Amino acid sequence: MDISPVFFYLFAGLAIAFSVLVVLKKSPVASAFCLVVVFFMFAGIYALLDAHLIAAVQVLVYAGAIMVLFVFVIMLLNADSPSFDLGRSHLGLRVGAVAACVVLLGLFVYAFRASPLQVPPGALTAAQIDAAGGNTRVISRLMFSEYILPFELTSVLLLAGIVGAVAIAKRKLGAPEGTA
Amino acid sequence: MDMIDVEIMLAKVLLIVLMVLQAAPIMAWVERRGAALIQNRLGPNRVGPLGLFQSIADAIKAMFKEDLVPAHVSRFYYLLAPIACLIPAFMTFAVIPMAAPITIEGRSIHFQVADLNVGILYVFAVASLGVFGIIMAGWSSNNKFSLLGSLRSCSQMISYELSLGLSVVALIMVYASVHLGEIVQGQAETLLQLGPIAIPKLGIFVQPLGFLLFLTAVHAETNRLPFDLPEGETEIVAGYHTEYGPMGFSLFMMAEYGNMLTASGLLATLYFGGWQMLPGFAYVHGALGLSGNAHILAGVGLQFLSLLLKVIFFMLLFVWTRWTLPRFRYDQVMDLGWKVMFPLSLVNIFITGALIYLGWI
Amino acid sequence: MKQETEQRTLDLGLPDSEHYSVEHDPDDLWGDSQMIINIGPTHPVMHGALRMVAKLSGETIESSYCEFGYTHRAKEKLGENRTYHQFIVYTDRLNYCSALINNVTYAMAVERLMGLEVPERTVWLRMMCAEIARITDHLICIGINAVDLGALSYFLYGFHQREEAYTLIEKLCGARLTTSYTRIGGMMNDAPEGWEKEVKAWVGRTRKVIDEMDRLLTANRIWHRRTVGVGVFTKEDCLKYSYSGPNARAAGIDIDLRRDQPCMFYKDVQFEVPIGKNGDVYDRYAVRLEEIRQSLRILEQCADKIKPGPIWVEDKRVRIPEKHAVYNTMEGLIHHFKFFMTGFDVPAGEAYTTFEAANGELGFYIVSKEAPRAHRLRIRGPSMFHYQGLDTMVQGEKIADLVAALGSINIIAGELDR
Numbered sequence: 001m002d003i004s005p006v007f008f009y010l011f012a013g014l015a016i017a018f019s020v021l022v023v024l025k026k027s028p029v030a031s032a033f034c035l036v037v038v039f040f041m042f043a044g045i046y047a048l049l050d051a052h053l054i055a056a057v058q059v060l061v062y063a064g065a066i067m068v069l070f071v072f073v074i075m076l077l078n079a080d081s082p083s084f085d086l087g088r089s090h091l092g093l094r095v096g097a098v099a100a101c102v103v104l105l106g107l108f109v110y111a112f113r114a115s116p117l118q119v120p121p122g123a124l125t126a127a128q129i130d131a132a133g134g135n136t137r138v139i140s141r142l143m144f145s146e147y148i149l150p151f152e153l154t155s156v157l158l159l160a161g162i163v164g165a166v167a168i169a170k171r172k173l174g175a176p177e178g179t180a
Numbered sequence: 181m182d183m184i185d186v187e188i189m190l191a192k193v194l195l196i197v198l199m200v201l202q203a204a205p206i207m208a209w210v211e212r213r214g215a216a217l218i219q220n221r222l223g224p225n226r227v228g229p230l231g232l233f234q235s236i237a238d239a240i241k242a243m244f245k246e247d248l249v250p251a252h253v254s255r256f257y258y259l260l261a262p263i264a265c266l267i268p269a270f271m272t273f274a275v276i277p278m279a280a281p282i283t284i285e286g287r288s289i290h291f292q293v294a295d296l297n298v299g300i301l302y303v304f305a306v307a308s309l310g311v312f313g314i315i316m317a318g319w320s321s322n323n324k325f326s327l328l329g330s331l332r333s334c335s336q337m338i339s340y341e342l343s344l345g346l347s348v349v350a351l352i353m354v355y356a357s358v359h360l361g362e363i364v365q366g367q368a369e370t371l372l373q374l375g376p377i378a379i380p381k382l383g384i385f386v387q388p389l390g391f392l393l394f395l396t397a398v399h400a401e402t403n404r405l406p407f408d409l410p411e412g413e414t415e416i417v418a419g420y421h422t423e424y425g426p427m428g429f430s431l432f433m434m435a436e437y438g439n440m441l442t443a444s445g446l447l448a449t450l451y452f453g454g455w456q457m458l459p460g461f462a463y464v465h466g467a468l469g470l471s472g473n474a475h476i477l478a479g480v481g482l483q484f485l486s487l488l489l490k491v492i493f494f495m496l497l498f499v500w501t502r503w504t505l506p507r508f509r510y511d512q513v514m515d516l517g518w519k520v521m522f523p524l525s526l527v528n529i530f531i532t533g534a535l536i537y538l539g540w541i
Numbered sequence: 542m543k544q545e546t547e548q549r550t551l552d553l554g555l556p557d558s559e560h561y562s563v564e565h566d567p568d569d570l571w572g573d574s575q576m577i578i579n580i581g582p583t584h585p586v587m588h589g590a591l592r593m594v595a596k597l598s599g600e601t602i603e604s605s606y607c608e609f610g611y612t613h614r615a616k617e618k619l620g621e622n623r624t625y626h627q628f629i630v631y632t633d634r635l636n637y638c639s640a641l642i643n644n645v646t647y648a649m650a651v652e653r654l655m656g657l658e659v660p661e662r663t664v665w666l667r668m669m670c671a672e673i674a675r676i677t678d679h680l681i682c683i684g685i686n687a688v689d690l691g692a693l694s695y696f697l698y699g700f701h702q703r704e705e706a707y708t709l710i711e712k713l714c715g716a717r718l719t720t721s722y723t724r725i726g727g728m729m730n731d732a733p734e735g736w737e738k739e740v741k742a743w744v745g746r747t748r749k750v751i752d753e754m755d756r757l758l759t760a761n762r763i764w765h766r767r768t769v770g771v772g773v774f775t776k777e778d779c780l781k782y783s784y785s786g787p788n789a790r791a792a793g794i795d796i797d798l799r800r801d802q803p804c805m806f807y808k809d810v811q812f813e814v815p816i817g818k819n820g821d822v823y824d825r826y827a828v829r830l831e832e833i834r835q836s837l838r839i840l841e842q843c844a845d846k847i848k849p850g851p852i853w854v855e856d857k858r859v860r861i862p863e864k865h866a867v868y869n870t871m872e873g874l875i876h877h878f879k880f881f882m883t884g885f886d887v888p889a890g891e892a893y894t895t896f897e898a899a900n901g902e903l904g905f906y907i908v909s910k911e912a913p914r915a916h917r918l919r920i921r922g923p924s925m926f927h928y929q930g931l932d933t934m935v936q937g938e939k940i941a942d943l944v945a946a947l948g949s950i951n952i953i954a955g956e957l958d959r
Contacts, residue, residue, distance in 0.1 A: 029319060033257075036312065043305075056301040064308025065338065068315065072334060075319050075327070134297040136358050219697040324578050328600070328940075405691055406763055409941075416940070417584060506763050507691025509941045510600055 004048050011048070015041035028074045032067060039063040053135045184287070192293045193274075200270050203441040204434040205235030207495060214499040242426035250321075250423050257320035262424070262431035265313030269438030271306045275299050276445040277361045279455045279483035282476050291455075291480065292361070299360035300352065303446065304345055307401065310439065311337045314420050317432075321423035329419025332409045332510055339517035340400035340407075346525035347393040350532040351450055354386050364454035383451030389528045391451045393521055398443040400513070402436060405502040409510050444494035445487075452490050455483035582611050586689055586944050590954030591928070593943070600939050605932050609957050616959040620907075620918030624884030625651050625725055628918070633719040635922060636956040638681045639674035639899040640720045641710065648723040649804065650894035650905035654887050657726050657854050664805045665847035666732060669740060670722060671805075671896075672836040672843070673710065676747070677703045678899030678951075679787075679829045679836075686826060686948035687758060690767050695758050702747045709743060712736060725885075726860060727853035737844040744837045744844075751833055759827070768823035772934050772946030775820055782930040785923050786901025788950050791828045792820030798897035810842045822949040858885045884913030891917075900924055900951055922956035 018041065021034040039062045046055035143151050209224070209232060216223025224231035249255060274293035281290045294302070311334055318330020352358055355366035363383075371381040384391050400407040409419075416422075421432045448454060457465070461482045470478050508516070576597045581587030590612045595605040616635070620628050632643040645667045652659060659667075680703045684696035707717040713736070714722040714729050722729050758764050774784070779792045789796055797814040799807045815831035817824030853860050861880060866873030889911040895904040901923030908917040927950040934950075935943045 029257075033312075033316070052298040053301065056298045056305045059305035060301065060308055064305060064311070064341075068308075068311055068334060068338060071312075071315055071319075072331070075315070134359070136298055136301070215694070219694045220701055221697065324576060328578075408691065503694045504757075505692065506687065506695075506758070506761065506767060508763055509767055509939060511939065512766055 008045065008048055011041045011044040015045070029071060032071045032074055035070075036063050036067050039067065051135060053139055188289060189293070192291075196273050196293055197270060200273055200438045200441060201434070204430075204437040205239065207437040207440065208235045208238070208433070210495065211499050211502070214496065215503050218500070218503045239430070242430045245426040247425040247427045249425075252322045253423060254320040254322065257316045258423070259428075261313050261317035261320060262428045262435070263313070264316055265310055265435040266431050266438065268306045268310040268313075269435045269442065272303050272442040273438070273445060275302055275360055276442070276449055277364055277454060278487060279480040280365075281361070282480060284473055284476065290361070291484070297359050300348060300358045300363075300450075303442075304341065304348075307439075307442070308337075308341055310435065313435070317424070318420040321420070323423050325416040325418075326420050326422045328416045329422070332416075333403060333420060336400055336403075336407060336409065336513055336517070339514060340397045340521070343393055343517060343521040343525045344397035344401060346522070346529060347387075347390040347397065348450065350390045350525070350529045351383055351387050353529070353532050353536060354383075360449055360454070364449060364456065367453040368456055380453065380456070382453050382456075387451065387528070387532070389524065390532075391447075393525050393528065394451070395447065396516075396521060398447065399498070399501065400517070402439045402443055402498075404436075404440070404498055406505040406508050407513055408502075408507060409513060440495060440498055441491065444491045444498070447494045448487055448490035453486075454490075455487045457482055458486045458489060461486055580940075580943070586947060588952075588954060590958065591947075591952065593931070595935075595940070595943070597940070600941070602935050602938055602940065602943060605935060605943075607928060607931050609928060609954075611958065612954045613958040617918055617920060620915050620920075622914065624913045625887060625915065626881070626884055628915075629723065629725075630719070630721045633721055634955050635920065635959065636678070636898065636900060636903075636924070636953045637718060638953055639678035640718060641670040641674035641722060642678075642896065642898045642903065644720060644723040645671050646894065646896040646898065646903050647905055648725055649896065650892060650907055651725045651887065653894050654890055654892045654907055654909055655725070655859070656888075657856060657859065659726060659854055660851045662731075662847060662850040663728055663852045665843055666728060666852065667723065668805050668807070668810075669737075669840060669843045669847070670710075670713070670720075672840045673706050673740070675836045675899045676833050676840075677706050679833045682899075682948070682951040683826055683829050686822070686945065686951075687764075689944045689948040690764070692758060692764070695754055698750055698754050698757070702743075702750050705743055705746070709736070709740060712739070724859070724861060726856055731852050737847055740840060741844045744840050748834070748837055751830070751837070755830060759830070765823065767941075767945055768821065768826060768949075770819070770821050770823075771938065771942045772822045772949060773820055774930055774934050778930060778933060779820065782933075783926045784901065784930065785926070786897065786899070787828045787832060788820075788825055788901060788923075788927055790815065791817035791824035793818055798895055798902060802895065804896065806846075807839075809846070810839050812836075812839050822945045825949040886911055886913055887915075895921070898923060900927070900953065900956070920959055922959060924950075924952045924954075924957040925959075928952050928957055 015038050018034045018037045022031045022038065025031040025034060039058060043055040043058040043063070046052075046058060212234070213223045213231065215221075224234040227233040227237045249258060276292060278291040281288055283289075314330050314333045314337075318326045318328075318333070321327075351363070355363045357363055357366070367380060367382050369381040370378045371385055372379040379385065399405075403409075421429055424432065465475075465479055465482050468475075468478055577594065578597060579592070579594050581592040582589055587593070590609070592608040592611070593605055594608075596603045614634070616631055619631055623631070629644060629647060632647040633640040635643045648667075680699035684699040687693075687695040710720060710722075711717050712733055714720050716722075774782075774788070774792055776792045776794055778784075779789045779794055784792070784794070785796065793816060795814065795816055798804075799812075800814055812835045815828045815835065817828045862873050862876045867877040868874075887907075887909040889909055891906070891908040893904055893906040895902050897903075902921065903923060904921035906917070906919040906921070907915050910916040931947060931950070931952075934946050938946070
């Protein structure tokens with residue numbers, strides 16, 4: 001008995017449901033918590049695909065680190081006050097939003113229809129991956145050999161972000177008394 | 181997957197859940213008696229033999245006390261928070277191998293709930309989720325002290341996760357695997373042969389610095405003294421669980437002890453050979469004179485006992501530390517995490533890399 | 542919506558609220574990040590008797606405001622409505638960690654007004670009482686300070702010795718905490734036989750424990766980081782806020798009333814006055830620890846020098862009639878009745894008597910108008926002055942340092958509020 005389709009539909013369904021909740025929830029903190037659940041469901045789907053490493057990293061990085069910071073900032077900024085409340089929503093805005101959604105959906109459907117829905121086979125088959133010592137090892141090897149340049153470039157990008165954040169925070173600290 | 185596999189799986193899950201659940205009351209007793217021992221006191225000794233049932237009495241009290249929810253909290257998250265704290269504590273223990281995999285009647289049994297090939301990464305991934313419960317508790321309590329407590333806890337956990345992870349990276353390099361079972365297997369190899377005594381390649385011998393970093397970081401991760409700022413009673417009342425009644429508080433405590441158990445299990449597994457038998461156990465195993473399945477099962481029992489003893493040692497170490505050291509200040513914790521432990525763990529990785537390159541490890 | 546964007550002032554309802562109001566601008570996120578927290582009186586570190594309102598920036602205290610008076614019991618007014626004898630029990634409740642010192646100081650104050658000279662044994666006994674009380678007080682102070690910083694075991698080692706000290710005190714007067722041991726012109730009763738020997742044995746044990754405690758904490762690096770340079774109160778600050786006792790000595794002010802203004806037999810015993818340098822939490826801790834050792838030294842000398850003898854002055858006015866006289870003679874009964882119902886007259890005059898209490902200068906200022914009750918009774922409790930300085934002390938420090946600083950100046954609410 002193969003039970004993985006059951007789990008797939010469970011995870012996928014919950015992921016969609018919570019994604020909708022992320023948008024619908026009024027409180028930003030609640031939205032953020034819903035997003036955490038969505039990431040979890042993604043991790044579950046990855047795990048079903050035997051991509052344990054990606055699943056673990058998904059939880060570790062997205063749910064464990066990035067979302068923690070998100071929630072942190074939202075909490076600190078006390079965004080519970082409805083800062084997104086634009087008053088009574090404009091009728092034109094509503095129509096526009098619905099229209100945009102429909103157009104987007106159409107685009108998606110067209111794109112998937114038009115392109116051959118064939119996932120190009122990976123360089124390695126599952127059996128080869130197992131023979132090479134598992135997911136983690138294969139990915140690590142690829143990352144540090146073939147894809148070393150993009151990998152390092154990404155870290156430079158992150159470093160730039162960190163430097164920028166420090167620069168902004170420093171100016172805040174260095175500001176004269178009373179202006180901060 | 182047939183029925184017996186499912187049954188074995190369920191048995192293992194049940195075992196883990198019971199172990200972690202039992203950790204809280206037993207550790208509460210050990211902690212109190214240990215504290216009493218250290219502090220020239222008697223400790224709880226009235227309920228049951230040696231006061232062992234004190235925890236049961238406490239549990240009964242916690243269950244029958246009125247569990248009121250303050251009016252100013254955000255109810256859903258307030259009630260969800262302790263559970264969100266507790267679940268990761270249960271989940272992490274699932275990958276710790278309890279004994280060597282065995283094959284009985286053509287059926288191989290792994291003594292861990294989930295034999296993942298990303299083992300250690302899974303532990304970090306799940307452990308990093310524990311912080312959500314604390315954030316939720318602090319935020320939903322709608323209390324300034326709770327919020328301060330949860331902020332402290334978050335930044336502490338995030339900061340120390342870094343050195344925790346990096347200290348393990350060096351270990352992974354040594355054993356060339358993230359699979360906990362393989363790491364334990366790797367520790368059986370001989371590092372040095374000193375005459376008749378073979379010194380095994382235990383994590384503590386090949387990664388002494390990494391062990392210290394890991395030990396310090398798990399103290400911070402589990403919010404134990406000297407890093408117990410999130411609940412530093414004298415400063416911010418009780419931190420994130422200020423607004424919680426008996427059951428909420430008990431659940432947080434259970435999560436803390438569950439985390440301690442996992443941390444001890446990890447320390448034993450990564451640095452002290454996990455289920456590798458303690459010196460002398462192999463002799464006992466041979467001297468029992470069993471054969472066939474009984475021999476294999478006796479081996480499993482002894483391996484499990486070895487792991488258990490190691491875990492107990494680390495649990496006692498946690499207690500001992502708690503009752504000896506004063507508490508750090510918040511900024512000092514951050515300084516230690518970022519300015520001392522983080523560079524040290526990077527240095528550790530470089531040294532390990534160099535040693536591996538030179539072929540010394 | 543329009544009104545919300547206008548500036549509005551949050552009135553905290555404090556007596557001096559213009560210092561503690563915040564300009565609230567909903568659009569200014571950073572202005573909002575300043576948090577005002579109310580620490581106490583039910584906060585664990587405030588011992589249920591103090592309150593501090595602090596404006597935080599992160600965890601740093603930007604400004605603060607201290608309040609007291611939660612345990613005010615009008616002690617000084619009660620002093621005008623109770624006879625001199627009856628007031629002794631009230632002195633217990635001043636600094637309840639060292640009740641004996643209060644008893645002794647109060648007795649000395651009234652005796653000074655009356656010109657009484659207590660017998661030698663009583664003086665020695667009082668000195669021993671005072672030093673035992675000083676040790677218990679210091680043990681509590683450094684112990685609680687350590688607990689506040691998370692070192693519970695340290696506290697309990699000291700507490701064990703304190704319990705033993707209380708057993709010694711119990712042997713004197715039957716009470717452990719609220720002693721009421723002294724009487725005007727004497728003591729409630731003599732020390733039981735062999736008490737001095739027990740004190741000496743206790744001194745030996747305590748000395749060992751103090752050394753042990755010293756080894757456990759003083760050199761601990763976490764302890765150092767938590768205390769050195771924290772809650773600094775300089776010499777100038779101390780003078781400004783009229784600090785006394787160990788807190789002043791920790792800042793380098795060489796003052797000890799036992800030595801500078803010798804009363805009782807302090808001239809006849811050897812002891813040193815430890816002086817700190819920086820006036821931080823660590824110095825206050827170290828000074829107190831050393832003072833415990835010096836007090837143990839004094840106790841030992843006292844135990845050697847004390848001799849049997851009378852404990853009451855030969856003065857019919859103040860001496861409580863013997864029980865057998867009360868039960869067997871009419872005159873005795875009348876004397877007893879008059880003594881307890883009316884009290885004795887104290888000659889007109891005024892006197893300010895001070896003594897080095899565990900926390901600093903404890904003074905009783907008594908104005909007498911030849912009546913059995915004081916016309917005015919004013920108590921100078923050292924905690925009162927120490928508490929005033931707390932705001933200055935914790936300015937710009939972390940909340941965690943507030944805990945350390947407050948513990949180290951040893952505020953005893955009974956003495957603070959009176």
